[in-house]
Amino acid sequence: MDRNSNTYTFIYAAVMVILVAAILASAAMALRPRQDKNVEIEKMQNILASVNIESTFETAGDIYADKIRNQYVIDSKGEIVEGEDAFEIDLKREKAKSPEDRLLPVFECETESGLKYIFPMRGAGLWGPIWGFVSLNDDMSTIYGANFDHQSETPGLGAEISTQWFQDEFKGKQIFDQSGNLISVTVTKAGQDAPKDHSVDGISGGTITSKGLEQMMLEDFNSYKEFLMKKKS
Amino acid sequence: MSEPLFSKKNLKLLSDPLNDSNPITVQVLGICSALAVTAQLKPSLVMAVSVMAVMGFANVIISLLRNTVPNRIRIIVQLVVIASLVILVDQVLKAYVYDVSKQLSVFVGLIITNCIIMGRLEAFALGNRPWPSFLDGIGNAAGYGVILIIVGFARELFGSGSVFGLQIIPDSWYIANGGFYENNGMMILPPMALITVGIIIWVQRSKNRKLIED
Numbered sequence: 001m002d003r004n005s006n007t008y009t010f011i012y013a014a015v016m017v018i019l020v021a022a023i024l025a026s027a028a029m030a031l032r033p034r035q036d037k038n039v040e041i042e043k044m045q046n047i048l049a050s051v052n053i054e055s056t057f058e059t060a061g062d063i064y065a066d067k068i069r070n071q072y073v074i075d076s077k078g079e080i081v082e083g084e085d086a087f088e089i090d091l092k093r094e095k096a097k098s099p100e101d102r103l104l105p106v107f108e109c110e111t112e113s114g115l116k117y118i119f120p121m122r123g124a125g126l127w128g129p130i131w132g133f134v135s136l137n138d139d140m141s142t143i144y145g146a147n148f149d150h151q152s153e154t155p156g157l158g159a160e161i162s163t164q165w166f167q168d169e170f171k172g173k174q175i176f177d178q179s180g181n182l183i184s185v186t187v188t189k190a191g192q193d194a195p196k197d198h199s200v201d202g203i204s205g206g207t208i209t210s211k212g213l214e215q216m217m218l219e220d221f222n223s224y225k226e227f228l229m230k231k232k233s
Numbered sequence: 234m235s236e237p238l239f240s241k242k243n244l245k246l247l248s249d250p251l252n253d254s255n256p257i258t259v260q261v262l263g264i265c266s267a268l269a270v271t272a273q274l275k276p277s278l279v280m281a282v283s284v285m286a287v288m289g290f291a292n293v294i295i296s297l298l299r300n301t302v303p304n305r306i307r308i309i310v311q312l313v314v315i316a317s318l319v320i321l322v323d324q325v326l327k328a329y330v331y332d333v334s335k336q337l338s339v340f341v342g343l344i345i346t347n348c349i350i351m352g353r354l355e356a357f358a359l360g361n362r363p364w365p366s367f368l369d370g371i372g373n374a375a376g377y378g379v380i381l382i383i384v385g386f387a388r389e390l391f392g393s394g395s396v397f398g399l400q401i402i403p404d405s406w407y408i409a410n411g412g413f414y415e416n417n418g419m420m421i422l423p424p425m426a427l428i429t430v431g432i433i434i435w436v437q438r439s440k441n442r443k444l445i446e447d
Contacts, residue, residue: 009303016310020317027321031328038331057332 123216158209250376277385281378292370392420
């Protein structure tokens with residue numbers, strides 16, 4: 001058959017595409033369970049990192065089972081919702097709902113310095129979503145630890161939110177001010193006037209990501225507000 | 234087949250890209266990924282192995298198909314072969330070495346655009362039998378990988394004081410601990426990779442007279 005005829009070219013292309021699609025689809029299906037497991041372990045590692053517990057890929061599962069004593073889902077009124085698995089809640093889907101309908105996961109971790117509450121967050125950076133876990137002391141205002149991650153922020157700039165030095169800055173900050181208003185933590189530039197208990201140093205060149213992070217924390221702590229108030233009193 | 238598997242001619246296919254026609258330092262191809270992933274040794278090594286897998290298989294597949302590929306869509310056929318292999322590599326990395334795959338993130342996908350691969354398919358595999366094509370692919374990937382590993386080694390050692398994530402420079406040397414040493418933050422950034430590659434090119438040319446142009 002003539003290799004340069006149109007018919008040959010079309011048939012060749014069609015057969016090739018179908019073959020390749022079949023191969024790739026079966027490979028993706030075969031590897032899916034392992035990949036899901038990896039994502040799950042990473043989430044455990046991130047949750048543990050937010051209460052300043054280091055874990056490796058191998059140990060994360062065991063440490064998680066040992067340290068995270070309790071996990072539950074609450075609604076916007078701060079009431080516990082039965083029959084939901086906090087670990088399985090997809091924040092991306094929840095944030096698409098209106099604030100009253102959101103399901104909000106809470107994790108409790110027992111540490112040497114008392115009970116910590118871990119709150120997952122999700123927001124927008126410059127190029128894509130950013131997310132993280134922030135843990136509070138049982139006074140429900142002092143930040144005990146934070147862990148942030150991102151999908152596609154610029155390395156060296158916005159991507160710095162996932163580095164240790166930036167996350168460490170949040171330790172000890174207060175999310176409620178003296179008169180009990182929820183003001184969260186702001187990310188500021190050097191020289192900017194901001195109350196010390198409620199602000200951290202921003203990232204040079206990462207302003208939009210920093211602002212996104214600030215927005216994310218304020219917004220998400222706000223949806224937990226009823227729960228925080230209840231526990232506070 | 235009359236020719237032995239590892240005849241002189243075939244071995245040359247393997248060894249040539251390591252020096253005389255190195256894809257990075259002589260042909261200056263695949264620079265983008267060489268700069269991007271070499272901040273540490275581990276991703277450099279994984280990238281080198283991934284490219285080797287993709288290139289070896291892509292060359293063999295295209296070589297097997299070489300008498301059937303319609304001339305007018307040959308570039309598309311090459312791309313489809315490379316892209317599917319890359320997706321396979323990416324899926325395998327995600328399943329078995331998740332942390333590395335996170336670090337390489339977008340660069341695995343960028344193997345598709347690595348011009349060394351397309352170049353070898355077009356220049357070699359389309360006109361040669363599978364076995365020499367395989368050797369050519371492995372050879373060129375090795376030539377690429379060697380440079381990646383040298384650059385990754387230098388950048389991790391001087392930039393982070395470690396090799397494969399293991400601390401090499403003693404802690405007591407650091408200024409923070411009362412010593413005299415400080416990691417060179419520049420080494421972590423891509424520009425230093427370019428300079429490192431430049432130094433390698435310099436050393437290579439001064440050793441290898443054949444490469445010096447008048």
